[in-house]
Amino acid sequence: MASDSLNWFRFSSPATFYPLAGKMIPWFGWSAALLAAIGVYVGLFVAPTDFQQGEAYRIIFIHVPAAWMSMFLYVVMACWSAVALGFNTRLSAMMAQAIAPTGAVMTFIALWTGAFWGRATWATYWAWNARMTSELILLFLYLGVIALRHAIDDPRRADRACGVLTLVGVVNIPIIYFSVHWWNSLHQGATVSLTKAPKMAAIMLTGMLIMSFAAWFYAIAVSLARARTIMIDRERGTSWVSAVAGAAR
């Protein structure tokens, strides 16, 4: 029994997680590349032209996966932060730190591609639509966490401070979303409506889902790679890092 319960925590130590992460990265990375290739093929060549939006709708294949990941990654980051604060585990905080830049990039991609999609379909780069506004605020939340991390020299204090900020943010995200939504419905009528999107063809949905998995696996691979560099950097005084460095040399 003792060995069973030990296994739960076997990979919670950087020394054991480092090689595991190194083994996982190629799997997730190549899966992401393969899925992205299939997704792009389906999106650009197989899926038909939309009868309302023309070719411009094809931005959906990058836009929607990025938007989903931007929100999902914040929740994942908050979970790691909660574990780090609750159990005082180093690795969880490192994972939260590693996820933040990927989340910010996904949010930025979602906003950027959304602007071009908006330009093509609504003839405007930016409308103060509820989703766009809350996505913009989400980007600010990510940047706040990253900026706080860089402002604190002591990594352990940075871990916990960023953890508190992330958790406060995750409580606020639904409130921000609904407040922006109600504000929007009060201020302007349904000049732009994405919520009543026409029924999507199955092939479009398939392409979007494949791209979503590609984005997901990419996020895992990149976060793990970043977590590995964080582990090496933070634990540079330890014997396991010396052993890894020795093996690499």
Add this chain to the structure above:
Amino acid sequence: MAAATLPSPTTGSVWPAVQWAVRRDLKLAFRSRAELGVQLLFYVIVVSLFPLSTSPERNLLATLGPGVLWVAALLSSLLSLPRLFAGDHADGTLEQIALSPYPLEALVSGKILAHWLTTGLPVALLAPLLGLQYAMDGESLAVLTAALLVGTPVLSLLGAIGAALTLGLRASGSLLALLILPLYVPVLIFGAGAVDAVRAGLGATANLSLLGAGLLIALVGAPFAAAAAVRIALD
């Protein structure tokens, strides 16, 4: 700081700690009245800049007014936040406060309440006067003041978390803005929305209720988060 000493806990009630923190911070705030005055002046000046930068046309001003007053309230709250912990952190008082037998959450709540009494409350009370400059009618002014009275405590509560997280950091002022302003968004929307709703003939009840709900959530959650952040900063 030569404020009255904190009574030792006898009954298990935390109210003496809250009272002590409020009294002490109010006393300190009134000893630097000029600072409080400057913060209010900042609020007045920011509000006065908008007509100069847009137009003195009365209809436009009445539309802009609530939003401008709210943004100015947010900024003046942000400006005053470092005062909440930074002084006590610099001279070691904050460590002594954290060492007291009372829960740090209670002492932090008292400090937040004192912060609101010295910044949020004056801003809310000054709002009707500034609203007149924006050609707002009586009902709008009343709703605006009510919304500020309910909303500015939320600003102090959320702001305390950011102020504690950025204690002793480089460029903590601009960092604080980045951390806290996104979290202020719902307060801004419901607060300014209350007046808009009145002007649109919808009544302000919904917005004020939502602000009140936000205040309750912040009252329950923010002191714990702020106290946790203070402990992190002190380690």
